[in-house]
Every structure is written in structure tokens, then in C-alpha cells.
Amino acid sequence: MTPPTTAAVQPVHPQDHLLRTDRIPHIWCSGCGIGIVFGALMAAVMKSGTPLDDVAVVSGIGCTGRMAGYIKLDSFHTTHGRAIPFATGLKLARPQGKVVVASGDGDLLAIGGNHFIHAARRNMDLTIICVNNFNYGMTGGQLAPSTPFGAKTTTTPLGSPDEPFNFCALAAACGATYVARWTALHVRRLTNAITEAMNKKGFSFVEVIAPCPTAFGRRNKIRRALDLLRFYYDRSVVKNQLDPGEATIDFDHSLAVGKFLDIERPTFLDHYEMVNRGEVEAWPATGVDASAAGKRKAG
Amino acid sequence: MGQRVGLEVSLACSEAVKLANVDVIAAYPITPQTHIVEHLSELVADGHLDAEFVPVESEHTAMSACVGSSAAGARTFTSSAAQGLALMHEILFIASSLRLPIVMAVANRSLSGPISIWNDHSDIMAERDINWIQYFAENGQEVLDLTIAAFKIAEDKRVTLPVAVNLDGFVLTHVIEPIDMPDQKEVDAYLPPFAPQQKLDIANPISMGLVGVPEIYTEAKKACQVALEESYGVIKEHWDGFAKQFGRQYNPIETYKADDAEILLVTMGSLGETCMSAVDQMRADGLKVGQVRIRLWRPFPADDFLAAVKGAKSLVVMDRALQPGSASGPVATELKSLLFDRGKQMYVSNFVAGLGGRDVTRADFAGMVKKTMEAQSAGQQMACEMWGVKE
Ligand code: SF4
DSSP states (O other): OOOOOHHHHSOOOTTGGGBOGGGOSOSOOTTOSHHHHHHHHHHHHHHTTOOGGGEEEEEOSSTGGGHHHHBSSEEEEOSTTOHHHHHHHHHHHOTTSEEEEEEEHHIIIIITHHHHHHHHHHTOSOEEEEEEOSSBTTTTOBOOTTOOTTOOBTTBTTOOOSOOOOHHHHHHHHTOSEEEEEETTOHHHHHHHHHHHHHSSSOEEEEEEOOOIIIIIHHTTOOSHHHHHHHHHHHEEEOTTOOGGGOOBOSSSOEEEEEEEEOOOOOHHHHHHHHHTTOSOOSSTTOOOHHHHHHHHHO | OOEEEEEEHHHHHHHHHHHTTOSEEEEOOOTTTHHHHHHHHHHHHTTSSOOEEEEOSSHHHHHHHHHHHHHTTOOEEEEEOHHHHHHHHHHHHHHHHTTOOOEEEEEEOOOOSSOOOSOOSHHHHTTTTSOOEEEEOOSHHHHHHHHHHHHHHHHSTTTOOOEEEEEETTTTTTOEEEEEEOOHHHHHHHSOOOOOSSOOOTTSOOOOSOOOOHHHHHHHHHHHHHHHHHHHHHHHHHHHHHHHHHSOOOOSEEEESOTTOSEEEEEOSTHHHHHHHHHHHHHHTTOOEEEEEEOEEESOOHHHHHHHHTTOSEEEEEESSOOTTSSSOHHHHHHHHHHHHTTOOOEEEEEEOOGGGOOOOHHHHHHHHHHHHHHHHTTOOOOOEETTOOO
């Protein structure tokens, strides 16, 4: 009997078929949380049951943005901040496909913040995964819209004077239909959340609190990746169904995680088709009494 | 007296901004500009610079915030590159048409796509027509000096226009060079505090940024363009003044071994120094080659350029950006149109080289000169060539 070749015994990772292995090694630092989220995304793609040909991954610029380059699916690496508008176009052109946007906090909610609120308002059927590591990692750790008040970054060496956004509250307030937040150490729940978000019709948003030891941890005296991962995890309190407005990221009292919102609302395409079919009543539905309006003006 | 220090060129730029005592800096991170603004945020945080540092949420906001602060009479600085500069595009026109003397360092980087963080001039060439004064530094000392001078020029009441100081990304921004650092007293003697001619002031209300109806739009544009053209004399005056104060002379057009040269290489930015060394080598090989470096790009110093090339037979023009659909790159287009207007016959070849961070070596310059000489002696006109394209 011939001995088995090395290739034959080489264990194949169950997610390898979703990975552009020729692009590995990746650029992420050791201990970075993005890799965990990337793994959860690949697992969720499998779990969601969507045919792989029907999934597209779109990302913007930044460390998280590199996901689009590593995943072996239709993917697009857009310019900084423009992942959501690109994904919107993709979804409108190919409504049967699932479009996942995976990007960082700075990309999605600072330079791209306007697109985020309007896509949520229209209830575009997109899955948005936001890796929130509280700073711009790729450019060396500058202030982001998520940086906690008082935290240090390279552009706020004395501590941030800005109040950060609560992304989950923002998404819900703007009209998202699914909103969840987990830390990078809640791997199973995170995977489930991404799976649910993919299968949800409407603007679904999953925020992941992830360590960036290189840029953010280092400046805030939590240098070791595992310590940072633990720091977020230990402070998290699972509060499913919590009003997203109250789902604060409070590092001293409670860092709320969980599935905060899961509701039904017609998507942009539902409404768009209704309008095109002429099924929408004239606005305003109650009609206008021109003579009454005129009288009031005169009076 | 100042002192000589070893400093990363980005930091030299920030130190110049500190010496210029700016009031407001609004910026958004983008490679390879980041170190400039990071160091400024440190200088502000450490109390070395009494300024407001605003880390905004996009470059569009950065330039908008600069317009606001400059309109309120504050000395204002920002820095960007590539996509970031492109995102500012809309506001760059507003800054010049409102005649706001903002100073911006552009850490030149190629525009995506494909995504590239490396150096070329495609970012600033896409902003060529914004009516800003635009010039290029070739090394760290020039970055420091020309940044200080930028405030003096921009705020001169005969000018009041924004200035873009270009420095090549990575090749300059990320290298450490010996820098003569002037002391504060010398800089203060050269650069007085900003005294705006008009500003938003509650005591004397004015309106800015209003509609220009067809009856006045053309005249408003004309006024702005004339201000840019006439800034030439002021730029020269303040560069000469800089030489008096600090002992380093800058000119709109610089030359190297050009006097008796038959062939002149034309460069802009940090390629100039590699090119000088290539010229030395070609001279050693017996070729009558020299070099012309364009420092001032806008307003273009036409007479200085013509004077610099008057004795030569041919020009080898380097472009670090494409002008797709046109017969030449942007620099060569400028020069050919100038030569035509002034009725000057010269053989001009044009090479687009060093795109997206590709190195341009001495051998490349020698290759371009050789190719030009061969074509010229064979009587062939050369089309603009993208140098070193792999088959
Ligand atoms: S810089 Fe931060 S976010 Fe980027 S790869 Fe490194 S650890 Fe991750």
C-alpha cells in the first residue's frame, strides 16, 4: 500500500471554499476582532441556506473593508463610505440576491453616515454588518464616530471630546427592521444574528464590538488583544428585546448586547412596486377641501 | 537661530503649521497624509500650538469646516490626498471663489481604482482648475519652507486665495530628512498675524456665498482668475523675502545644468531629485542634457519657463498623471500650448511615468532621453507614451 500523500491528510477547513486562499495571509493584526466576524459571516452564509451564487458581499475602505477581497463570493470593495449606495444599486438590479454589507464604524457611520440613515429610512433589503472597534484602525487609530467620550486616539491624545453615536439606536430610529449587537466573543450568537439578518426582509443591522488592539487598545492601556476581547465581553449584558434607544454602550455599567429589534415593515421595493402598479392612493388620503383652505387663509 | 534636526517630512509639515501659528485645523484621516494631522493634534493637545483641532467625519466636511473658519477670520489649515481630495472637490471651488486663504498640504497619491495608496499626481491634476495657487515641494526642507510661505502668500491682500502645497506621498511624507528648523522669532518676523480684509463678524455683518446671476457670474469668475494670475508677482516677492529671512531661495521654475543643454528633462515634485542624478550620469556619458523643474504649477510661470528652455532643442516632459483621451499628459499639454502661443518651435516628447507608486529610476530617465533622441534624429513625431507598461 502506498502511504497517503501529504495533500491527502492535509485537513481542509470547512470554510475554505468560501475563502480566496490565494490572498492569505491576510493583513489583519493578530488579535484583531475582524477575523472572528469574518468567520461568523462565512458560517452564517452557509447556515442561511442561500445558494452561494445569490450572495454578494460589499465593503468600504478600512481594515474591515478587506473582507470583500478575502471572501470567495461575488464581492465589491467600494470607495470609502460608499458601500451602502453600491449595495443599493446591486439590490435594485438583482432583487432576488442577498446583499451583505460588511464594513467598519468609520466607513459606515462617519463618511458614509448619510447613506446609512437613508437606506434604513427606505428599508432597503440589505444586511449590514458593522465591525465597531471604536477608531479608524487602518490609518493608525484616529477618532471615529464610535470613539467613547474621553477615550484616546491619535487625533484626540487628551481623550475624545465628542459623544459617540449609538449605532443600534440610530438604525432603529431611522427605520431598520432588525437590529442586534454582540461582541466578537459571542461567536455563536453573532453567527445566528447574521444568519437571521440575512434571512430578514428589510434593512437589518448587526453591530459587532470588536477589539483593535493595535490602534485602539494600545492607546487606551488595554494592549493585549485577549484583554480587550474580555473587557468588552465581561461588561456586556444580554438584553434581548431592549428598546434600542436604551441599548447604550456603557463600559462602566452595562454594555447592552442582544437582539433589540425584529419587526416587519414593507421594504423599498415593496413600496416601489405598489407605486408602479398604481396601488397607492393619491396623497393626502383624506383629500383637500380647497374652499375650506381658502376660507381659513382669508380669515 | 534655528537648528538642524532629523525629522519625518510629514512632521516637518506639521511643525511649519505650528510655526505659522494657525488657529483652526479640520481634517479627516487618509494615507499618506495621516502623520501630518496626527502630529498637529498632538501639538495642540500638548499645548505647543494654541489652535482648534477638529477631527471631522469626512473630507467634504473638513474643507467645509475650513471654509467656515477662514470666513470667520481664522488662519486655517488642512491636509488630504487622493480620494479625500476628490471628496473635497465641490468645496475647493467655494474656497477660492470666496477668496479664503486656506492652506492645504496635499500628500500626492494616486486616485482609485484600482485601489492604490501610492504616489503619483492624479489627485491634484484632477483639481487643476480649482483656482488655487498650487506648487510642489521636492524634499523635506522645501515642504517646511513652502508651507510657511504659503500662509504669507495666501493672506497677502493682493492675493487672498487658497494655496495647495504638494508633497509626494510616501516618497516624501514617510521619509526622515535633515531639516533646518527656523525658530519662532524668525517666522514671526516673516509672517505677521492674519488680518483678513473682510470676515464674518457680528459687529459688521456681511453675506458670503451668494448666488451669482448670469449678469455677474462671468465677472466674478474673471476677478478670481485675475487674482490667481496676478498672484505670480506676490509669490515671487514672498519667496524672495523668505530667502532674505531664512537664506533659502525658491523660484517658480528651477533649472539644473540647463544653460548649455540641448535636451531638457522637465519634472515636477520629488522625481526632480532622481532626475538630477540621472542628468549627472548622462552628462558623464557626454550627453548635453539638463533639467527644468516646475515648482509653481498654478499660476503657471510662462515667462520663467520659456526663459529656462530658450537654448534647448528638445524637451522630455514627465507627467505623473494621465489625461485620458488627450494627446498628452497635463504638464505636456500645458507646455505645448505655451510653446505654440509664443511661436517657439521645439521637439517635445512626453512620458507618463511613476503611476501608482511605480519607481522611476535614473535608467528610466536615460531610456526616455535615448528614445527621444532617436525619434528626433529620425524625424519622427512621438506620441505620449506610458512608460514601462508590462506586456
Ligand atoms: S489595526 Fe486594528 S482593526 Fe486594523 S487589523 Fe489591526 S487590530 Fe484589526
